[in-house]
Amino acid sequence: MRVFLRNDYETLSLFAAEYLISLLKTKEPGEFLNVALPCGYTVQRMYAILGEKVKAKEISLANLRVFHIDEFLDLPKKYKEHQQIQWMHDNLYSKVDIKPENVHYLNPERADGDFTTECTSFEDLIKSHGSLDLTFFGTGADGHVARNEPGSSLKSESRITKLAYDTRVQLSSRWNIPLAEVPERALTMGISTLFQSSNVLVLFTGVSRSRALEMCLEKSVNHMFPVSAFQKHNNCTFAADEPATYECRVKTVNYFKGIEKTSEEVFGDPIHGRKRRAGM
Numbered sequence: 001m002r003v004f005l006r007n008d009y010e011t012l013s014l015f016a017a018e019y020l021i022s023l024l025k026t027k028e029p030g031e032f033l034n035v036a037l038p039c040g041y042t043v044q045r046m047y048a049i050l051g052e053k054v055k056a057k058e059i060s061l062a063n064l065r066v067f068h069i070d071e072f073l074d075l076p077k078k079y080k081e082h083q084q085i086q087w088m089h090d091n092l093y094s095k096v097d098i099k100p101e102n103v104h105y106l107n108p109e110r111a112d113g114d115f116t117t118e119c120t121s122f123e124d125l126i127k128s129h130g131s132l133d134l135t136f137f138g139t140g141a142d143g144h145v146a147r148n149e150p151g152s153s154l155k156s157e158s159r160i161t162k163l164a165y166d167t168r169v170q171l172s173s174r175w176n177i178p179l180a181e182v183p184e185r186a187l188t189m190g191i192s193t194l195f196q197s198s199n200v201l202v203l204f205t206g207v208s209r210s211r212a213l214e215m216c217l218e219k220s221v222n223h224m225f226p227v228s229a230f231q232k233h234n235n236c237t238f239a240a241d242e243p244a245t246y247e248c249r250v251k252t253v254n255y256f257k258g259i260e261k262t263s264e265e266v267f268g269d270p271i272h273g274r275k276r277r278a279g280m
């Protein structure tokens with residue numbers, strides 16, 4: 001695993017945007033980068049930065065093929081702005097040149113209500129496009145990733161899940177809606193689905209994720225803390241802002257800062273330093 005520590009949310013967002021762009025540049029013209037994308041505060045500024053770069057014609061995301069990592073089920077229509085597809089439109093798609101036909105998601109409004117088939121077809125769809133090149137996501141304070149709550153099988157695939165009570169309470173307060181109207185179910189990529197991606201980028205922002213970062217850097221894999229599973233991924237990057245390091249030991253923080261400095265000095269490219277050495 002690699003670890004990158006940044007001062008604040010802004011520089012973390014910039015790092016995440018640059019990470020995605022650097023992978024996009026490894027593709028030949030006309031070749032797609034398959035990415036699994038989340039919604040939420042953690043990635044909101046990163047998406048805005050991508051929008052700014054597309055507007056300034058510094059980059060194009062036309063070769064991005066997107067798969068959403070999760071969707072809410074049973075969300076009342078009056079709260080449409082909280083549905084992932086709408087959120088992604090408002091925060092990313094309306095600002096960049098990703099083509100609508102290259103956006104894929106688990107449909108929470110499937111007409112026949114057969115969400116099991118929806119999830120199986122989604123897994124098949126990803127495979128039909130090869131595999132995921134990059135998946136990135138934030139995590140909850142309890143270590144959930146996408147809608148894989150604590151206790152989820154580390155081998156799980158896309159499926160219907162139940163949201164934890166704590167998650168629903170947080171959503172109720174964040175959206176300012178009654179708890180009774182917060183969905184109890186979601187559709188989500190499984191941990192195994194996310195894990196199959198060639199590159200994984202996990203972002204931690206703010207004090208509320210500091211225990212999650214500690215669990216990933218200093219403790220072992222635990223299915224009651226799903227994000228910790230990504231310690232075992234062979235190409236996982238954990239990136240955090242300073243407040244998210246508050247639960248980590250000073251020694252841990254200094255160690256990873258030192259590694260990044262060395263990587264930059266030796267390879268000149270801290271993000272993909274090891275790949276460069278292999279001849280890229």
Ligand SMILES: O=P(O)(O)OC[C@H]1O[C@](O)(CO)[C@@H](O)[C@@H]1O
Binds near residue numbers: 038039137
């Ligand atoms: O950044 P936010 O809004 O707190 O949301 C983080 C959540 O979003 C996801 O990235 C996507 O659902 C989850 O993995 C994570 O819990």
